[in-house]
Ligand SMILES: Cc1cc2nc3c(=O)[nH]c(=O)nc-3n(C[C@H](O)[C@H](O)[C@H](O)COP(=O)(O)OP(=O)(O)OC[C@H]3O[C@@H](n4cnc5c(N)ncnc54)[C@H](O)[C@@H]3O)c2cc1C
């Protein structure tokens with residue numbers, strides 16, 4: 001089975017978010033970058049599917065050279081080769097177009113992504129890529145098993161879940177508990193150094209949006225502590241100060 | 246300007262978040278909403294209260310399940326037929342999956358997690374929440390057609406409009422679009438949906454085990470709230486996955502979030518930082534969650550919650 005896994009290069013979930021250059025640029029100072037947590041689930045499931053069915057995993061990132069350590073980590077986790085489309089991913093449609101172009105070059109049975117990126121939280125690239133390729137797309141997918149040319153998937157719906165049977169190939173936006181995140185071992189890290197990482201230039205420059213300025217939310221006020229023996233005070237505050245009940 | 250809104254139905258009723266999307270759209274132009282699958286005309290007409298002048302109803306029963314490709318097809322057809330230049334939807338797991346396809350079909354610029362009306366003084370600039378609620382980005386959409394996915398609970402509901410006209414709308418949908426067979430659906434009925442909820446009561450590992458969730462559920466019932474939990478709680482199967490709140494789970498933005506026995510790890514906070522008020526109940530006064538809270542009680546959940554429930558019942562009676 002031939003699997004394409006699309007990964008983002010995003011700030012670690014514990015990062016302090018700040019901006020520079022008159023609030024027009026993300027401040028990378030002291031920030032550690034990781035594979036997007038949802039993309040990491042997609043990759044982990046791809047590794048398991050390869051163990052079961054054989055085949056090849058290609059990871060793809062649309063990003064500038066600084067994303068290569070993140071791509072190498074995906075290779076260490078178990079991808080066989082990587083493609084980096086050399087461009088700053090400023091707009092979802094632009095990214096979707098690049099992914100679709102790469103996907104057309106290979107015969108992929110599955111294109112796995114995260115349910116959403118954790119920087120822009122769009123959750124839209126998988127649908128766009130599905131449409132651009134004329135393939136079905138599903139998200140958020142929390143279970144994925146393949147038998148021959150069909151797949152059994154479970155998707156989350158608000159308040160529950162739903163099982164579906166679908167034919168390969170398709171695009172899936174993944175989330176837990178599809179697989180457990182995998183930590184690269186020493187052998188993986190060593191072999192990742194020599195696995196192919198092909199850099200290609202973008203094929204289409206169309207963008208649909210432009211970022212103008214970032215903003216931070218106002219700082220939170222101080223917490224009001226209430227004595228555990230005086231829950232009536234909390235009720236009173238919720239009713240008369242916050243007015244939320 | 247013609248604006249189209251995607252209505253999501255829940256047990257035949259228009260979701261609150263879709264009503265928010267309609268309210269948002271009504272501020273931009275003449276609003277037509279589109280509803281898919283079985284629903285009563287009376288229910289659909291109530292979209293008028295929120296500002297829709299017309300509701301297109303595609304009653305094809307094959308659309309009762311939220312299937313992505315047919316939904317995208319219908320939305321694109323409705324946008325073309327109404328000559329809508331803006332499509333508005335609530336951000337939800339279904340809408341996310343659908344509107345990316347619609348955007349690619351129509352060549353429309355799509356921005357998600359929108360929290361305020363656009364600034365149209367110069368270009369068309371929308372403010373959206375990014376980094377899981379930790380920041381905002383102002384983004385200008387440069388295409389003629391635009392799609393906006395609105396963050397839940399970010400827009401004030403308009404409720405003063407008259408009934409909308411409900412019209413049948415038919416789209417010919419190729420069987421090939423129904424290429425996914427739903428074999429089972431597992432969904433709690435009658436519960437308040439967590440992403441839509443105005444109040445959320447959430448429990449963490451401090452509750453010690455699933456058998457203790459009664460105190461969370463009782464409090465939620467008193468408040469008409471949805472229940473949530475932290476990630477380890479759903480990882481251990483104490484609670485279903487769709488209740489898991491945070492960076493890798495549901496992002497909520499209720500008026501009130503009550504966190505019980507949750508330490509307040511940064512990844513949990515990422516899912517709740519858009520709440521208007523946060524109450525934290527934790528036996529450890531050093532728990533990081535208190536720093537993100539508006540009101541806090543240091544105490545044992547098993548003692549505080551029953552007392553709080555009684556006090557609330559009295560106050561709300
Ligand atoms: C990439 C990544 C993504 C993640 N995503 C998420 C996410 O989406 N959501 C999420 O929740 N976590 C997420 N996590 C995990 C997160 O880091 C924490 O481990 C988790 O939130 C802790 O859950 P908890 O607060 O329930 O448990 P704990 O940290 O164990 O805290 C339990 C709390 O209960 C209190 N307590 C104990 N007994 C009582 C009592 N009787 N009465 C009152 N209080 C009591 C304790 O003082 C403690 O503060 C993620 C982690 C990573 C690395």
Ligand SMILES: Nc1ncnc2c1ncn2[C@@H]1O[C@H](COP(=O)(O)O)[C@@H](O)[C@H]1O
Pocket residue numbers: 006007008036038039060061062063089092095112113114115116117118120121122123124125126
């Ligand atoms: N720059 C990128 N490079 C590769 N894949 C991406 C990129 N941006 C988004 N994706 C994929 O699309 C998914 C959804 O992203 P988004 O629509 O931005 O929330 C992510 O989880 C990734 O799998």
